[in-house]
Amino acid sequence: xxxxxxxxxxxxxxxxxxxxxxxxxxxxxxxxxxxxxxxxxxxxxxxxxxxxxxxxxxxxxxxxxxxxxxxxxxxxxxxxxxxxxxxxxxxxxxxxxxxxxxxxxxxxxxxxxxxxxxxxxxxxxxxxxxxxxxxxxxxxxxxxxxxxxxxxxxxxxxxxxxxxxxxxxxxxxxxxxxxxxxxxxxxxxxxxxxxxxxxxxxxxxxxxxxxxxxxxxxxxxxxxxxxxxxxxxxxxxxxxxxxxxxxxxxxxxxxxxxxxxxxxxxxxxxxxxxxxxxxxxxxxxxxxxxxxxxxxxxxxxxxxxxxxxxxxxxxxxxxxxxxxxxxxxxxxxxxxxxxxxxxxxxxxxxxxxxxxxxxxxxxxxxxxxxxxxxxxxxxxxxxxxxxxxxxxxxxxxxxxxxxxxxxxxxxxxxxxxxxxxxxxxxxxxxxxxxxxxxxxxxxxxxxxxxxxxx
Amino acid sequence: xxxxxxxxxxxxxxxxxxxxxxxxxxxxxxxxxxxxxxxxxxxxxxxxxxxxxxxxxxxxxxxxxxxxxxxxxxxxxxxxxxxxxxxxxxxxxxxxxxxxxxxxxxxxxxxx
Numbered sequence: 032x033x034x035x036x037x038x039x040x041x042x043x044x045x046x047x048x049x050x051x052x053x054x055x056x057x058x059x060x061x062x063x064x065x066x067x068x069x070x071x072x073x074x075x076x077x078x079x080x081x082x083x084x085x086x087x088x089x090x091x092x093x094x095x096x097x098x099x100x101x102x103x104x105x106x107x108x109x110x111x112x113x114x115x116x117x118x119x120x121x122x123x124x125x126x127x128x129x130x131x132x133x134x135x136x137x138x139x140x141x142x143x144x145x146x147x148x149x150x151x152x153x154x155x156x157x158x159x160x161x162x163x164x165x166x167x168x169x170x171x172x173x174x175x176x177x178x179x180x181x182x183x184x185x186x187x188x189x190x191x192x193x194x195x196x197x198x199x200x201x202x203x204x205x206x207x208x209x210x211x212x213x214x215x216x217x218x219x220x221x222x223x224x225x226x227x228x229x230x231x232x233x234x235x236x237x238x239x240x241x242x243x244x245x246x247x248x249x250x251x252x253x254x255x256x257x258x259x260x261x262x263x264x265x266x267x268x269x270x271x272x273x274x275x276x277x278x279x280x281x282x283x284x285x286x287x288x289x290x291x292x293x294x295x296x297x298x299x300x301x302x303x304x305x306x307x308x309x310x311x312x313x314x315x316x317x318x319x320x321x322x323x324x325x326x327x328x329x330x331x332x333x334x335x336x337x338x339x340x341x342x343x344x345x346x347x348x349x350x351x352x353x354x355x356x357x358x359x360x361x362x363x364x365x366x367x368x369x370x371x372x373x374x375x376x377x378x379x380x381x382x383x384x385x386x387x388x389x390x391x392x393x394x395x396x397x398x399x400x401x402x403x404x405x406x407x408x409x410x411x412x413x414x415x416x417x418x419x420x421x422x423x424x425x426x427x428x429x430x431x432x433x434x435x436x437x438x439x440x441x442x443x444x445x446x447x448x449x450x451x452x453x454x455x456x457x458x459x460x461x462x463x464x465x466x467x468x469x470x471x472x473x474x475x476x477x478x479x480x481x482x483x484x485x
Numbered sequence: 486x487x488x489x490x491x492x493x494x495x496x497x498x499x500x501x502x503x504x505x506x507x508x509x510x511x512x513x514x515x516x517x518x519x520x521x522x523x524x525x526x527x528x529x530x531x532x533x534x535x536x537x538x539x540x541x542x543x544x545x546x547x548x549x550x551x552x553x554x555x556x557x558x559x560x561x562x563x564x565x566x567x568x569x570x571x572x573x574x575x576x577x578x579x580x581x582x583x584x585x586x587x588x589x590x591x592x593x594x595x596x597x
Contacts, residue, residue, distance in 0.1 A: 260536035262529065327531055367532040381532055 041143040041203070043134060050291035051148050057282025058155035062090045062162045065279055069272025069330070070166050073380050076264040077472025078170045079482035085165045085177050092178060093158040093185055101157055102150045104190035106135075106198055111220040113191045114198060124150065136201025137289040140417070143203075144289060152286060157193070159283075160235045161185055166380030167243025168250045168462075170261075171469050174477045176460045183452035184242055188445045189234075195219035196226065196234045196437065205414040214414070226437035227401055227410060227430070229298060230287035232342025232394045233441040240387030241442050242449040244378055249453040250462045252377035254469050261379075266326050273330035277306055280337045284344040297408065298344035302337065305344075305356030309336025312360025320364075328364070331385060335363035338389030342434075343397040348407045351400025355393060362392045394438050398431035486581040486594065487555045491546045492520070492574040493566040498544050504565040505548065508557050511597060514547040524572030543574060549581055551597055 067086040071079050093101070103118035118124065124133050124147050134143035161181045168177075199218035205211060215223055221233070228234065253261065263269060284302040288295035313332025314324035339359030340352055347355065366384030378384065401407040402425050409419040456462060463469075468476035475481060493501055498515065505513060519540035526539040550558050555578060562576050586596035 260529075260538075261531075261534065262536060263531055321530055323530075325530065331532065371533045384532075 054282035054286025061279035065275035072265040072269030081473030097154040105193035163239035167382040169379040188448035236386040236390030241445040243382035245449040247376035247378040301352035305340035306336035308356030309360035339393030347400035398434040500565040504561040
């Protein structure tokens, strides 16, 4: 009897655990060094180390905050907007006296992961989201101001949005038909709306992009903007960074399946193809509009495709992913040209043009290509039976609306929190370095070292 | 004595050096420089931002030579550095008042 009872309690599968450990490391790689190099190559050599440092230290700080309280705010039951402090300081995750690890659900009934592993995997998401913002105000913000802003924005924007989009009681809570509605009501607000966001189009990309754009406005333009050349100092490093991002993104997207199974494979292949399609689209767009396809364009196209396929990767079909990639490549090319001029902000490394535009394109098209009529996998009608919405009942219009509502809420929430956070930092620490320091370069002015010695 | 200063395209440096060696020039100083002439610059495009690059990279050679050798030096540089396209560079010749070999203290022609 005891043996049977033990067998009935779900145990993590070793394959799933191994897969998710690898995915967690892959997403670490996306921030450091991939994003750091991608961004670093795009700034002038006098600011190289400042970008690397802002990414490296933001990453480390957010990981600590995530373990201390961020995970709990995002992924425990609370209200529709934010979780509780039940897991603050990692309480209840691991009992050394009995050697037991708490488990958490995945997307399949009876399949669980050690909750510590899920926490670690999600830590890398929180960290890279904050690191993404760095690109918007690169080359002019005080180091202390960057970190202070990150603490505020992470706490009041990232954790709540992650909760709203991703928190739900898990499939094993749906043990009867009567429990479907009560369980749904325990989930985050955007999850309740039925929005599909497989790996973080809203939580990560739109969220970060809006915070970045607000920052570009509030920190102000770089000295010499529009008059002096701000040429990227090493597109070689930018290419290395973009390629490593692509590699790491397999962990980000396919890992978001939380299991080593079919869903992960679908997300993996879609991440592969959409990104390649976006590279081609950006290069074709450049060749047609400007006469030459550029390395920076190809690298930017890859990131645009990766961003756009993020919410879609496990939620759309194979051809849908290619379409999303192509559309994202062209859309983000517009994002860093036409849209950038319209917005008039000095978003140094085009965080909004790529992550904002790509994120919105991906979020909306997820609602289109999720439809089984267009080759998509559909989504569960209810989590008691796990039956999928049938093609005849699937409404693309209402799904796109559910996606659009999530985009709008994320834009407003992130924007308001970011504006308040920048303002608070401005009146306390001050956002910008002095003009003299900016001219000299942040490497020496903020960190007392130089990236390159001739 | 004359100081011959030539501005040439960087990829022509080796040919110029060989041509000068062949006619007996004993030493040349080479500097990587930037500048503009009739070739003008070019534009570079980074995403939405377009920058005009006014100064193009060139190589500057300086050779101190005896008066008797000046014409052949000019011919050698011209022959080796010419591509026929705009931006091939220029040769400047000026009078050199004094030369000192630091090791021996020799001056004038002896020091060339």
